[in-house]
Amino acid sequence: MTIALNIGLIITSLLLIVLVLLHRAKGGGLSSLFGGGVQSSLSGSSVVEKNLDRLTIIIGLLWVIFIVGVGLDIKYS
Template sequence: MNILIIALQVLVVASSVIMGAFILLHKASGGGVSDMFGGGMTNSLNSTGVAEKNLTRFTIVTATLWAAAIMALAVLTRFTGL
């Protein structure tokens, strides 16, 4: 059981770092780091590039994984008595 808790803790830390990087890569109103990777290639002000859409998807998946790992850690900690 301790191995599972350690694995979940590592997953939480890793996903936190990855999620922070993904959030910093998002384009702000004036541009951002994602412009270097092709995120600034838009035709109009209302549309977003493919890179920005994919970055949003990756951020949502990482955030969901992060939340699930935290909830699993809470359940394991509650019922194992650690």
């Protein structure tokens, strides 16, 4: 159980990092320093943005569930 929770936590953490980095920059933050301010023809669709938002929220919720699971596993083991 512990190994499955840790593997799930690592996978969701990596997915969450990738998904957050895929979001288009709306302001002049750190992402504009690395070329995020340049408009891309692939990220112009609002449907893609909405689906990316939904997927990020779902992966974020799974990440929280894995965090709670690991915490409970540590507490009761």
